[in-house]
Amino acid sequence: MSGEEKVVLHGMWASPYAKRVEIALKLKGIPYEYVEEDLLNGKSEALLKHNPVHQKVPVLVHNGKPVIESCIILEYIDETWKSSGHALFPQEDTYRRARVRFWADFIQRQLLEKFIVTITAVGEAREEAIKELRKNMELLEEGLRVNFFPEGIPQYHFDDQKNVRFLDITMCAFFGLHKAQSEFVRTTEIIDLQRTPLVFSWVESLKEVPVVKEVLPPHDEVVNLLRGFRQNAVGSSPQV
Amino acid sequence: MADVKLLGTWPSPFSYRVILALKLKGIDYEYIEQDLSNKSPLLLQSNPVYKKIPVLIHGGNPISESMTILQYIDESWPETHPLLPADPYGRAVARFWIKFAEEKLSSASMIFRTSGEEQGKAVRETVEVMEILEEHAFGSLKEKGFFGGEKVNMVDLAYGVMGRWFDAIEECSGVKVIDPLKFPLFCGWAERFNEAPVIRDNLPGRKELVDFYKRRREMMLAAAAAASN
Numbered sequence: 001m002s003g004e005e006k007v008v009l010h011g012m013w014a015s016p017y018a019k020r021v022e023i024a025l026k027l028k029g030i031p032y033e034y035v036e037e038d039l040l041n042g043k044s045e046a047l048l049k050h051n052p053v054h055q056k057v058p059v060l061v062h063n064g065k066p067v068i069e070s071c072i073i074l075e076y077i078d079e080t081w082k083s084s085g086h087a088l089f090p091q092e093d094t095y096r097r098a099r100v101r102f103w104a105d106f107i108q109r110q111l112l113e114k115f116i117v118t119i120t121a122v123g124e125a126r127e128e129a130i131k132e133l134r135k136n137m138e139l140l141e142e143g144l145r146v147n148f149f150p151e152g153i154p155q156y157h158f159d160d161q162k163n164v165r166f167l168d169i170t171m172c173a174f175f176g177l178h179k180a181q182s183e184f185v186r187t188t189e190i191i192d193l194q195r196t197p198l199v200f201s202w203v204e205s206l207k208e209v210p211v212v213k214e215v216l217p218p219h220d221e222v223v224n225l226l227r228g229f230r231q232n233a234v235g236s237s238p239q240v
Numbered sequence: 241m242a243d244v245k246l247l248g249t250w251p252s253p254f255s256y257r258v259i260l261a262l263k264l265k266g267i268d269y270e271y272i273e274q275d276l277s278n279k280s281p282l283l284l285q286s287n288p289v290y291k292k293i294p295v296l297i298h299g300g301n302p303i304s305e306s307m308t309i310l311q312y313i314d315e316s317w318p319e320t321h322p323l324l325p326a327d328p329y330g331r332a333v334a335r336f337w338i339k340f341a342e343e344k345l346s347s348a349s350m351i352f353r354t355s356g357e358e359q360g361k362a363v364r365e366t367v368e369v370m371e372i373l374e375e376h377a378f379g380s381l382k383e384k385g386f387f388g389g390e391k392v393n394m395v396d397l398a399y400g401v402m403g404r405w406f407d408a409i410e411e412c413s414g415v416k417v418i419d420p421l422k423f424p425l426f427c428g429w430a431e432r433f434n435e436a437p438v439i440r441d442n443l444p445g446r447k448e449l450v451d452f453y454k455r456r457r458e459m460m461l462a463a464a465a466a467a468s469n
Contacts, residue, residue, distance in 0.1 A: 052376065053340070053372055053376055062329075065329055067329070067332045068332075068336055069335070069336055069339055072332050072335045072336055072339065073332070075331070075332070075335065076328050076329070076331070076332040079328035079331065080328045080329075094312055094315040094316045095298070095301045095303070095312070097311075097312070097315060098303045098308055098309075098311070098312040099303075101305075101308045101311065102303070102304065102305060102308055105305060105308070106289065139289055143289065
Protein backbone atom coordinates (compact mmCIF):
# COMPACT_ATOMS: atom_id res chain seq x y z
CA MET A 1 0.00 0.00 0.00
CA SER A 2 1.48 3.33 -1.04
CA GLY A 3 1.99 6.27 1.28
CA GLU A 4 -1.03 7.19 3.35
CA GLU A 5 -3.72 5.16 1.58
CA LYS A 6 -5.21 2.35 3.63
CA VAL A 7 -8.08 0.41 2.12
CA VAL A 8 -9.76 -2.44 4.01
CA LEU A 9 -12.67 -4.45 2.65
CA HIS A 10 -14.85 -6.38 5.09
CA GLY A 11 -16.53 -9.12 3.08
CA MET A 12 -17.75 -12.69 3.07
CA TRP A 13 -16.88 -15.38 0.52
CA ALA A 14 -20.46 -15.94 -0.65
CA SER A 15 -21.72 -12.36 -0.56
CA PRO A 16 -22.39 -11.06 -4.08
CA TYR A 17 -22.37 -7.54 -2.65
CA ALA A 18 -18.83 -7.99 -1.35
CA LYS A 19 -17.83 -9.58 -4.68
CA ARG A 20 -18.99 -6.45 -6.54
CA VAL A 21 -16.56 -4.37 -4.51
CA GLU A 22 -13.68 -6.82 -4.97
CA ILE A 23 -14.20 -6.83 -8.74
CA ALA A 24 -14.23 -3.02 -8.80
CA LEU A 25 -11.09 -2.68 -6.66
CA LYS A 26 -9.21 -5.19 -8.82
CA LEU A 27 -10.37 -3.62 -12.10
CA LYS A 28 -9.06 -0.27 -10.90
CA GLY A 29 -5.85 -1.77 -9.55
CA ILE A 30 -6.44 -0.46 -6.02
CA PRO A 31 -4.47 -2.38 -3.36
CA TYR A 32 -6.57 -3.44 -0.37
CA GLU A 33 -6.59 -5.63 2.70
CA TYR A 34 -9.43 -8.17 2.84
CA VAL A 35 -11.13 -9.22 6.08
CA GLU A 36 -13.38 -12.29 5.88
CA GLU A 37 -16.33 -11.86 8.24
CA ASP A 38 -18.03 -14.82 9.88
CA LEU A 39 -21.57 -13.49 9.72
CA LEU A 40 -23.17 -16.35 11.65
CA ASN A 41 -20.73 -16.92 14.45
CA GLY A 42 -19.20 -13.59 15.28
CA LYS A 43 -18.97 -10.39 13.34
CA SER A 44 -15.75 -8.50 13.98
CA GLU A 45 -15.77 -5.51 16.30
CA ALA A 46 -14.58 -3.40 13.40
CA LEU A 47 -17.62 -4.36 11.31
CA LEU A 48 -20.04 -3.54 14.12
CA LYS A 49 -18.32 -0.23 14.73
CA HIS A 50 -18.24 0.76 11.07
CA ASN A 51 -21.75 -0.37 10.15
CA PRO A 52 -23.85 -0.05 13.31
CA VAL A 53 -27.11 0.46 11.41
CA HIS A 54 -27.11 -2.70 9.27
CA GLN A 55 -24.17 -4.74 10.63
CA LYS A 56 -23.62 -6.24 7.19
CA VAL A 57 -20.92 -6.67 4.58
CA PRO A 58 -19.47 -5.21 2.49
CA VAL A 59 -17.90 -2.29 4.29
CA LEU A 60 -15.05 -0.45 2.64
CA VAL A 61 -12.88 1.36 5.16
CA HIS A 62 -10.75 4.03 3.49
CA ASN A 63 -8.23 5.66 5.80
CA GLY A 64 -10.43 4.75 8.75
CA LYS A 65 -13.70 6.03 7.26
CA PRO A 66 -16.40 3.47 6.43
CA VAL A 67 -18.42 3.38 3.21
CA ILE A 68 -21.46 1.09 3.14
CA GLU A 69 -23.73 -0.53 0.50
CA SER A 70 -22.11 -2.11 -2.56
CA CYS A 71 -23.48 0.27 -5.22
CA ILE A 72 -22.60 3.29 -3.08
CA ILE A 73 -19.10 1.87 -2.54
CA LEU A 74 -18.65 1.46 -6.31
CA GLU A 75 -19.60 5.10 -6.90
CA TYR A 76 -17.25 6.14 -4.09
CA ILE A 77 -14.40 4.15 -5.61
CA ASP A 78 -15.05 5.68 -9.03
CA GLU A 79 -15.13 9.24 -7.65
CA THR A 80 -12.15 8.84 -5.33
CA TRP A 81 -9.70 6.99 -7.58
CA LYS A 82 -10.40 8.91 -10.75
CA SER A 83 -7.07 8.27 -12.39
CA SER A 84 -6.81 4.58 -11.49
CA GLY A 85 -7.90 2.08 -14.12
CA HIS A 86 -10.99 3.10 -16.09
CA ALA A 87 -14.22 4.91 -15.21
CA LEU A 88 -16.96 2.59 -13.91
CA PHE A 89 -19.78 5.06 -14.52
CA PRO A 90 -20.61 7.09 -17.64
CA GLN A 91 -18.88 10.42 -17.13
CA GLU A 92 -20.49 13.17 -19.22
CA ASP A 93 -23.80 11.68 -20.27
CA THR A 94 -26.15 12.26 -17.33
CA TYR A 95 -29.05 10.49 -19.06
CA ARG A 96 -26.92 7.39 -19.49
CA ARG A 97 -25.93 7.61 -15.81
CA ALA A 98 -29.62 7.72 -14.88
CA ARG A 99 -30.37 4.67 -17.04
CA VAL A 100 -27.44 2.76 -15.51
CA ARG A 101 -28.75 3.59 -12.01
CA PHE A 102 -32.29 2.56 -12.96
CA TRP A 103 -31.22 -0.84 -14.30
CA ALA A 104 -28.83 -1.48 -11.40
CA ASP A 105 -31.77 -0.89 -9.05
CA PHE A 106 -33.94 -3.18 -11.22
CA ILE A 107 -31.33 -5.95 -11.07
CA GLN A 108 -31.23 -5.59 -7.28
CA ARG A 109 -34.94 -5.38 -6.45
CA GLN A 110 -36.60 -7.27 -9.30
CA LEU A 111 -34.05 -10.01 -9.94
CA LEU A 112 -31.64 -10.61 -7.10
CA GLU A 113 -34.19 -10.14 -4.31
CA LYS A 114 -36.81 -12.21 -6.19
CA PHE A 115 -34.29 -15.01 -6.59
CA ILE A 116 -33.68 -14.97 -2.83
CA VAL A 117 -37.43 -15.42 -2.32
CA THR A 118 -37.40 -18.53 -4.54
CA ILE A 119 -34.87 -20.01 -2.11
CA THR A 120 -36.44 -18.95 1.16
CA ALA A 121 -40.16 -19.23 0.39
CA VAL A 122 -42.40 -22.26 -0.08
CA GLY A 123 -45.68 -23.06 -1.81
CA GLU A 124 -47.58 -20.33 -3.59
CA ALA A 125 -45.26 -17.50 -2.52
CA ARG A 126 -42.42 -19.40 -4.14
CA GLU A 127 -44.33 -20.12 -7.36
CA GLU A 128 -45.20 -16.44 -7.59
CA ALA A 129 -41.56 -15.44 -7.12
CA ILE A 130 -40.42 -17.87 -9.83
CA LYS A 131 -42.97 -16.41 -12.27
CA GLU A 132 -41.91 -12.85 -11.45
CA LEU A 133 -38.23 -13.71 -11.80
CA ARG A 134 -38.82 -15.06 -15.31
CA LYS A 135 -40.92 -12.07 -16.32
CA ASN A 136 -38.31 -9.68 -14.94
CA MET A 137 -35.46 -11.39 -16.82
CA GLU A 138 -37.43 -10.72 -20.00
CA LEU A 139 -37.82 -7.07 -18.99
CA LEU A 140 -34.05 -6.91 -18.44
CA GLU A 141 -33.52 -8.46 -21.88
CA GLU A 142 -35.57 -5.67 -23.45
CA GLY A 143 -33.98 -2.95 -21.30
CA LEU A 144 -30.47 -4.16 -22.08
CA ARG A 145 -31.16 -4.21 -25.80
CA VAL A 146 -32.88 -0.81 -25.96
CA ASN A 147 -30.47 1.06 -23.68
CA PHE A 148 -27.03 -0.54 -23.89
CA PHE A 149 -26.55 -3.18 -26.60
CA PRO A 150 -28.87 -2.35 -29.52
CA GLU A 151 -26.57 -4.24 -31.91
CA GLY A 152 -25.99 -7.12 -29.50
CA ILE A 153 -22.72 -7.68 -27.64
CA PRO A 154 -19.70 -7.71 -29.96
CA GLN A 155 -17.59 -10.83 -29.73
CA TYR A 156 -14.49 -10.31 -27.52
CA HIS A 157 -16.15 -7.16 -26.11
CA PHE A 158 -15.26 -7.99 -22.51
CA ASP A 159 -11.77 -9.18 -23.43
CA ASP A 160 -11.00 -5.50 -23.02
CA GLN A 161 -11.69 -5.17 -19.32
CA LYS A 162 -12.25 -1.41 -19.74
CA ASN A 163 -15.67 -2.47 -20.97
CA VAL A 164 -16.53 -4.01 -17.61
CA ARG A 165 -18.34 -1.25 -15.76
CA PHE A 166 -20.85 -0.60 -12.98
CA LEU A 167 -23.90 -2.33 -14.45
CA ASP A 168 -21.84 -5.30 -15.64
CA ILE A 169 -20.32 -5.69 -12.16
CA THR A 170 -23.71 -5.34 -10.45
CA MET A 171 -25.09 -8.19 -12.58
CA CYS A 172 -22.24 -10.67 -12.84
CA ALA A 173 -21.26 -10.61 -9.16
CA PHE A 174 -24.51 -12.45 -8.48
CA PHE A 175 -25.84 -13.90 -11.73
CA GLY A 176 -22.41 -15.05 -12.87
CA LEU A 177 -23.44 -18.01 -10.74
CA HIS A 178 -26.74 -18.55 -12.57
CA LYS A 179 -26.00 -22.16 -13.43
CA ALA A 180 -25.62 -23.02 -9.73
CA GLN A 181 -28.67 -20.91 -8.89
CA SER A 182 -30.78 -22.60 -11.58
CA GLU A 183 -30.43 -25.93 -9.79
CA PHE A 184 -32.83 -24.54 -7.19
CA VAL A 185 -35.57 -23.17 -9.38
CA ARG A 186 -36.74 -26.58 -10.47
CA THR A 187 -38.65 -26.03 -13.70
CA THR A 188 -36.42 -23.69 -15.58
CA GLU A 189 -33.07 -22.07 -16.02
CA ILE A 190 -33.17 -18.62 -14.45
CA ILE A 191 -31.24 -17.20 -17.40
CA ASP A 192 -32.50 -19.05 -20.45
CA LEU A 193 -30.55 -18.90 -23.71
CA GLN A 194 -33.78 -19.22 -25.68
CA ARG A 195 -35.89 -16.62 -23.94
CA THR A 196 -33.23 -14.08 -22.97
CA PRO A 197 -30.31 -14.55 -25.37
CA LEU A 198 -28.79 -11.12 -24.76
CA VAL A 199 -28.79 -11.46 -20.96
CA PHE A 200 -27.40 -14.99 -21.37
CA SER A 201 -24.50 -13.90 -23.60
CA TRP A 202 -23.88 -10.86 -21.35
CA VAL A 203 -23.52 -12.93 -18.19
CA GLU A 204 -21.66 -15.80 -19.86
CA SER A 205 -19.01 -13.50 -21.33
CA LEU A 206 -18.63 -11.54 -18.08
CA LYS A 207 -18.00 -14.80 -16.18
CA GLU A 208 -14.89 -15.33 -18.34
CA VAL A 209 -13.30 -11.97 -17.53
CA PRO A 210 -10.16 -12.92 -15.54
CA VAL A 211 -10.89 -10.63 -12.59
CA VAL A 212 -14.47 -11.92 -12.34
CA LYS A 213 -13.37 -15.55 -12.64
CA GLU A 214 -10.84 -15.00 -9.88
CA VAL A 215 -13.35 -13.42 -7.51
CA LEU A 216 -16.51 -15.54 -7.93
CA PRO A 217 -16.79 -18.57 -5.63
CA PRO A 218 -16.69 -22.09 -7.17
CA HIS A 219 -19.93 -23.60 -8.53
CA ASP A 220 -20.00 -26.53 -6.05
CA GLU A 221 -19.54 -24.35 -2.99
CA VAL A 222 -22.41 -22.12 -4.14
CA VAL A 223 -24.64 -25.15 -4.73
CA ASN A 224 -23.91 -26.41 -1.21
CA LEU A 225 -24.61 -23.01 0.30
CA LEU A 226 -27.92 -22.64 -1.54
CA ARG A 227 -28.89 -26.20 -0.62
CA GLY A 228 -28.30 -25.27 3.02
CA PHE A 229 -30.53 -22.19 2.73
CA ARG A 230 -33.21 -24.19 0.94
CA GLN A 231 -33.18 -26.90 3.59
CA ASN A 232 -33.55 -24.33 6.32
CA ALA A 233 -36.54 -22.90 4.49
CA VAL A 234 -38.40 -26.14 3.87
CA GLY A 235 -37.43 -27.88 7.09
CA SER A 236 -36.41 -31.48 6.87
CA SER A 237 -38.18 -32.17 3.58
CA PRO A 238 -35.63 -33.21 0.95
CA GLN A 239 -37.70 -31.72 -1.88
CA VAL A 240 -36.02 -28.80 -3.56
CA MET B 241 -32.84 24.89 -23.60
CA ALA B 242 -34.50 21.48 -23.80
CA ASP B 243 -37.95 21.25 -22.28
CA VAL B 244 -38.71 19.59 -18.94
CA LYS B 245 -41.94 17.80 -18.13
CA LEU B 246 -42.94 16.14 -14.87
CA LEU B 247 -45.57 13.40 -14.76
CA GLY B 248 -46.94 13.16 -11.22
CA THR B 249 -49.99 12.83 -9.04
CA TRP B 250 -51.16 15.08 -6.26
CA PRO B 251 -50.21 14.81 -3.39
CA SER B 252 -47.70 12.00 -3.89
CA PRO B 253 -44.66 12.62 -1.70
CA PHE B 254 -42.53 11.05 -4.47
CA SER B 255 -43.84 13.65 -6.95
CA TYR B 256 -43.11 16.36 -4.40
CA ARG B 257 -39.49 15.31 -3.97
CA VAL B 258 -39.02 16.11 -7.67
CA ILE B 259 -41.11 19.31 -7.59
CA LEU B 260 -39.05 20.63 -4.67
CA ALA B 261 -35.75 19.77 -6.39
CA LEU B 262 -36.82 21.55 -9.58
CA LYS B 263 -37.97 24.59 -7.59
CA LEU B 264 -34.76 24.75 -5.54
CA LYS B 265 -32.73 24.71 -8.76
CA GLY B 266 -35.02 27.25 -10.44
CA ILE B 267 -35.76 24.92 -13.36
CA ASP B 268 -38.83 25.68 -15.48
CA TYR B 269 -41.02 22.67 -16.12
CA GLU B 270 -44.47 21.63 -17.25
CA TYR B 271 -46.37 19.58 -14.68
CA ILE B 272 -48.81 17.00 -16.06
CA GLU B 273 -51.15 15.45 -13.47
CA GLN B 274 -51.69 11.74 -14.11
CA ASP B 275 -54.76 9.58 -13.58
CA LEU B 276 -53.37 6.28 -12.31
CA SER B 277 -56.71 4.53 -12.74
CA ASN B 278 -56.53 5.32 -16.45
CA LYS B 279 -52.85 5.58 -17.34
CA SER B 280 -51.93 7.89 -20.18
CA PRO B 281 -50.03 6.66 -23.26
CA LEU B 282 -47.28 9.14 -22.32
CA LEU B 283 -46.86 7.55 -18.89
CA LEU B 284 -46.91 3.99 -20.24
CA GLN B 285 -44.38 4.87 -22.91
CA SER B 286 -42.14 6.82 -20.52
CA ASN B 287 -42.06 4.21 -17.75
CA PRO B 288 -42.86 0.89 -19.41
CA VAL B 289 -41.19 -1.15 -16.65
CA TYR B 290 -43.09 0.13 -13.59
CA LYS B 291 -45.82 2.35 -15.12
CA LYS B 292 -45.54 4.63 -12.06
CA ILE B 293 -45.02 8.27 -11.26
CA PRO B 294 -43.00 10.40 -10.92
CA VAL B 295 -41.38 10.48 -14.35
CA LEU B 296 -39.23 13.37 -15.49
CA ILE B 297 -39.03 13.88 -19.25
CA HIS B 298 -36.08 16.05 -20.30
CA GLY B 299 -35.64 16.81 -23.99
CA GLY B 300 -37.78 13.75 -24.68
CA ASN B 301 -35.70 11.46 -22.43
CA PRO B 302 -37.70 9.84 -19.61
CA ILE B 303 -36.22 9.21 -16.16
CA SER B 304 -38.12 7.40 -13.39
CA GLU B 305 -37.70 6.55 -9.66
CA SER B 306 -37.73 9.71 -7.56
CA MET B 307 -34.21 9.54 -6.11
CA THR B 308 -32.70 8.60 -9.51
CA ILE B 309 -34.52 11.64 -10.92
CA LEU B 310 -33.03 13.84 -8.18
CA GLN B 311 -29.50 12.63 -8.94
CA TYR B 312 -30.13 13.26 -12.62
CA ILE B 313 -31.38 16.79 -11.92
CA ASP B 314 -28.34 17.51 -9.73
CA GLU B 315 -25.89 16.25 -12.36
CA SER B 316 -27.64 17.95 -15.30
CA TRP B 317 -28.02 21.36 -13.62
CA PRO B 318 -24.89 21.51 -11.47
CA GLU B 319 -24.53 25.31 -11.38
CA THR B 320 -27.33 26.16 -8.96
CA HIS B 321 -28.08 24.84 -5.48
CA PRO B 322 -26.02 21.61 -5.37
CA LEU B 323 -28.04 18.77 -3.88
CA LEU B 324 -25.09 16.61 -2.79
CA PRO B 325 -21.78 17.40 -1.05
CA ALA B 326 -18.78 17.93 -3.33
CA ASP B 327 -16.48 15.39 -1.65
CA PRO B 328 -16.81 11.67 -2.42
CA TYR B 329 -17.07 10.63 1.24
CA GLY B 330 -19.81 13.16 1.98
CA ARG B 331 -21.65 11.94 -1.11
CA ALA B 332 -21.34 8.30 -0.01
CA VAL B 333 -22.83 9.13 3.40
CA ALA B 334 -25.65 11.12 1.75
CA ARG B 335 -26.39 8.23 -0.61
CA PHE B 336 -26.50 5.81 2.31
CA TRP B 337 -29.24 7.83 4.02
CA ILE B 338 -31.10 8.28 0.74
CA LYS B 339 -31.11 4.50 0.24
CA PHE B 340 -32.27 4.02 3.83
CA ALA B 341 -35.21 6.36 3.15
CA GLU B 342 -36.08 4.45 -0.04
CA GLU B 343 -36.09 1.13 1.79
CA LYS B 344 -37.55 1.97 5.19
CA LEU B 345 -40.25 4.59 4.86
CA SER B 346 -42.92 2.33 3.34
CA SER B 347 -44.02 1.03 6.75
CA ALA B 348 -45.28 4.55 7.42
CA SER B 349 -47.79 4.38 4.56
CA MET B 350 -49.08 1.10 5.98
CA ILE B 351 -50.19 3.03 9.08
CA PHE B 352 -52.90 4.80 7.20
CA ARG B 353 -53.83 1.84 5.00
CA THR B 354 -54.60 -0.51 7.86
CA SER B 355 -56.22 -0.82 11.24
CA GLY B 356 -56.04 -3.01 14.30
CA GLU B 357 -53.19 -5.51 14.59
CA GLU B 358 -51.74 -4.74 11.15
CA GLN B 359 -51.64 -1.05 11.93
CA GLY B 360 -50.02 -1.79 15.28
CA LYS B 361 -47.26 -3.69 13.47
CA ALA B 362 -46.73 -0.83 10.99
CA VAL B 363 -46.50 1.64 13.88
CA ARG B 364 -43.89 -0.49 15.68
CA GLU B 365 -41.80 -0.83 12.52
CA THR B 366 -41.97 2.89 11.88
CA VAL B 367 -40.91 3.68 15.44
CA GLU B 368 -37.88 1.37 15.05
CA VAL B 369 -36.88 3.17 11.86
CA MET B 370 -37.33 6.54 13.59
CA GLU B 371 -35.09 5.45 16.47
CA ILE B 372 -32.29 4.60 14.06
CA LEU B 373 -32.74 7.89 12.22
CA GLU B 374 -32.87 9.96 15.41
CA GLU B 375 -29.62 8.46 16.67
CA HIS B 376 -27.56 8.05 13.51
CA ALA B 377 -28.89 10.49 10.94
CA PHE B 378 -30.58 13.43 12.66
CA GLY B 379 -28.08 13.03 15.49
CA SER B 380 -25.34 14.36 13.21
CA LEU B 381 -27.27 17.56 12.52
CA LYS B 382 -27.52 18.84 16.08
CA GLU B 383 -28.91 22.41 15.90
CA LYS B 384 -27.16 23.08 12.64
CA GLY B 385 -29.81 23.06 10.02
CA PHE B 386 -30.06 20.57 7.25
CA PHE B 387 -28.24 17.60 5.81
CA GLY B 388 -27.00 20.11 3.26
CA GLY B 389 -25.69 22.42 6.01
CA GLU B 390 -27.37 25.80 5.76
CA LYS B 391 -29.31 24.75 2.70
CA VAL B 392 -31.65 21.87 1.98
CA ASN B 393 -30.08 19.03 -0.03
CA MET B 394 -31.11 15.68 -1.50
CA VAL B 395 -31.14 13.87 1.85
CA ASP B 396 -33.48 16.51 3.29
CA LEU B 397 -35.73 16.04 0.26
CA ALA B 398 -35.70 12.24 0.71
CA TYR B 399 -36.96 12.61 4.30
CA GLY B 400 -38.97 15.79 3.77
CA VAL B 401 -42.10 13.73 3.17
CA MET B 402 -41.95 12.64 6.77
CA GLY B 403 -42.76 16.12 8.05
CA ARG B 404 -46.10 17.27 6.71
CA TRP B 405 -47.18 13.91 5.24
CA PHE B 406 -46.56 12.01 8.47
CA ASP B 407 -48.43 14.68 10.32
CA ALA B 408 -51.45 14.25 8.02
CA ILE B 409 -51.26 10.44 8.22
CA GLU B 410 -51.16 10.55 12.01
CA GLU B 411 -54.16 12.82 12.16
CA CYS B 412 -56.37 10.76 9.90
CA SER B 413 -55.26 7.37 11.24
CA GLY B 414 -55.74 8.37 14.85
CA VAL B 415 -52.28 7.23 15.90
CA LYS B 416 -49.38 9.33 17.10
CA VAL B 417 -46.02 7.96 16.04
CA ILE B 418 -43.71 10.95 16.14
CA ASP B 419 -43.49 11.90 19.79
CA PRO B 420 -41.53 15.20 20.02
CA LEU B 421 -40.17 14.11 23.39
CA LYS B 422 -38.82 10.90 21.91
CA PHE B 423 -37.66 12.37 18.59
CA PRO B 424 -36.63 15.96 19.34
CA LEU B 425 -33.90 16.11 16.68
CA PHE B 426 -36.20 14.85 13.94
CA CYS B 427 -38.99 17.25 14.99
CA GLY B 428 -36.62 20.24 15.06
CA TRP B 429 -35.35 19.36 11.58
CA ALA B 430 -38.89 18.83 10.23
CA GLU B 431 -39.96 22.28 11.43
CA ARG B 432 -36.91 23.88 9.84
CA PHE B 433 -37.57 21.97 6.60
CA ASN B 434 -41.19 23.11 6.39
CA GLU B 435 -40.04 26.72 6.88
CA ALA B 436 -37.03 26.63 4.55
CA PRO B 437 -36.91 29.07 1.61
CA VAL B 438 -38.63 27.71 -1.51
CA ILE B 439 -39.80 24.62 0.41
CA ARG B 440 -42.32 26.59 2.45
CA ASP B 441 -43.92 28.02 -0.70
CA ASN B 442 -44.19 24.69 -2.47
CA LEU B 443 -45.54 22.18 0.03
CA PRO B 444 -49.15 21.03 -0.16
CA GLY B 445 -51.41 22.63 2.44
CA ARG B 446 -51.85 20.73 5.70
CA LYS B 447 -55.64 20.81 5.58
CA GLU B 448 -55.72 19.59 1.97
CA LEU B 449 -53.38 16.72 2.84
CA VAL B 450 -55.44 15.67 5.87
CA ASP B 451 -58.67 15.76 3.84
CA PHE B 452 -57.07 13.74 1.07
CA TYR B 453 -55.72 11.02 3.35
CA LYS B 454 -58.96 10.89 5.35
CA ARG B 455 -60.90 10.13 2.17
CA ARG B 456 -58.29 7.64 0.99
CA ARG B 457 -58.29 5.83 4.32
CA GLU B 458 -62.07 5.55 4.34
CA MET B 459 -61.99 4.08 0.83
CA MET B 460 -59.23 1.62 1.69
CA LEU B 461 -60.82 0.38 4.88
CA ALA B 462 -64.20 0.03 3.13
CA ALA B 463 -62.57 -1.95 0.33
CA ALA B 464 -60.78 -4.19 2.84
CA ALA B 465 -64.03 -4.81 4.74
CA ALA B 466 -65.89 -5.63 1.50
CA ALA B 467 -63.12 -7.99 0.43
CA SER B 468 -63.31 -9.95 3.65
CA ASN B 469 -67.09 -10.48 3.47
